[in-house]
Amino acid sequence: MWVASGLSHMALVPLPLQQDIHLQFTISRRQLYIPSGQRHSNTRFDPDSSGRPTTWDSFGIWDNRIDEPILLPPSIRYGKPIPKVSLTKVGCASLIGQRKENEDRFMVSQVTDSILYFAVFDGHGGPEAADFCEKYMEKYIRDLVAEESNLELLLTKAFLEVDKALARHLHFYPNVPGINAGTTATVALLRDGIELVVGSVGDSRAMLCRKGKALKLTVDHTPERKDEKDRIKKSGGFITWNSLGQPHVNGRLAMTRSIGDFDLKNMGVIAEPETKKVKLHHVHDAFLALTTDGINFIMNSQEICNVINQCHDPKEAAQRISDQALQYGSEDNSTIIVVPFGAWGKHKSSDTSFSFSRSFVSSGRWA
Template identity: 30%
Template sequence: MALLSSSSPRLLLRSFPALARPPRAAYHDYIRILTPGGGTVRLPLNNPHFVGTASSRGERRQQEDFYAYAGLSLDPAELALSFKKMHGIDWDPTSLPPALARQVMFVGIYDGHGGSTVSQFLRQELHGLFENVNQSRFRKLGGYFRRFTGGALSSWVDKMLSEEREAKECGATASIVLLKSLDNSGFFQASQVALTVAHVGDTRVLLTSTEAGRVTPMTENHHADARVESIRLRRMMGGLTTDSFGEIRWMGVLANTRCLGDLKFKPYGVTPEPEVRSMVLEGPKWSHITLISDGVSSVVSDEEVSDLARGALSPKHAAERILSYAEDMGSDDNMTAIVVPLAGWGKITGPDRTKELRDYRVKGMQGSERQRGRWM
């Protein structure tokens, strides 16, 4: 399906003979919107104006970054319960055609480490797994948020990965964005949209306002020395070390202490349990959402990521600008950028506050060893 990722969408599960596909997958590579006449039309998600993507292997020997996007079909009663419990909103799914009431936009970014086994599995399967988690016992406890916070999804994924030998030695960080239009519009034009972000590791999700392009980070890096993680890890066996590059490692190996896979480290404090954040957005007040892997965020600030989307011809063009700048800044890691437009796309006010700094940084990189190596 065209919705899947930066590698061939026909990649088979030869690496996962023991993993059964979830039943009755209803997700699509399109979304539906309501026409003025009361009917519905399908809009393909591979349109660069709906989701913009850019990815590069950098100077690494293999690509371990992957991504996926899809239109999910979820129980409207479960969604209504979630919005009531989390936001105090009385959303009536019967006001929409059934297909629109069930529709949720899913976008995921997966940054593998130690190999691509886990990140490729997530690219192919996570959206289907999320859609098909058996939530009958969680419905009373809080709607579809319980797919994450109840532990059902993360523990299920690691249980499936336990059948794959390579998942003991490698893993992936991940950020998931869920967008639910609360009216009859697509996520990119909705006046009100519910945003949920579930996250493990150091991929990042950034929400950009139309007001001066201000950035709201929706994720926090789950590194061993981060406040939330250091408190949790004090109770576990293991310890922090500093590698030759000055980076903090847990158990002398892992930069991230929340991830999927890395199964041999799970008894020592590494957890697949995500942090989940949710907001209800007034669509016209927000320009776009950006998902990036650490190959980008390690060399580009959140504010620069936001400003690089200004004036872009499309979300695809914006993602390419972010990736190109990360390359200019010398990143040699796998790099991925995904830009998802909201109703305020193209309406950011005020000046580009980081342009002079970006120009200065690009000029400073000219002639460096990394740049010369990339241009040769």
């Protein structure tokens, strides 16, 4: 995925042919021996048919601080180098803040050989709904992969199935705490290192850093949105505002979509996610960040982008963002996942000044 310094000495070279006759490739840090004589090729990996190994420089990949191999089959399919995204390089942090317990949950895993899974869940009214999603969302996605290739449809089906399964679970155990618990859900799937699809309900967010700028991939589901408010009212629900000017569904919930919250399902609160599909450009895309509202409430997307761009690696970035949200006055749980891409470290922001005209009130969803 990412290449450290010394790019001019890195080359793409074939390993011995396997029994299945498929070529497999690796990245080497030193100049390798090349047999004499030309080897002709009509692929974009040897555009001049010189037989010389293709270097990262000829792809236009800039220096960064993470060293990963490229994924050859997707690179050939898309005609551009696609770096491998290693889960070991992903940064995650979750802080309890001023709350009595941490109701945030997060998950990072490999669903199939070609699909990676990243998710944050921000529970309210108890941790039960967030716990359920943490445990089962990936399972439903894994089960649906075999029958649904469209990742946006897959995520929509998974969200709705998890919501139904949670309802059955709580109905089967009627005395379980948190019978009316709910959770946000923001899930990202990355296929072949280049196809990024995000699905979300609630006010947890996904953001892509492209050319040093924050590109929002989600829009919060709040009663302030006219389309969301209209659906609530048509379903028989109503909107009230608390003393801080925050709108709530039926005076209780500060979001219009969630998993759980079954007492408000007949009032227009739905579990169907809004989805977005993005094709990554690893030359320009530095990272994906998933955040809960303990961070979003106190830092805007560009501020998050700028702070992460100052960090050496994603693990440091995740810790710094969650710490900074608390320092700025966030009282909520603060959770973040940082997934580095090809341009990690390329867009170092020199802008270290942030807006301090922040609202330091609680970001709780329950009135």
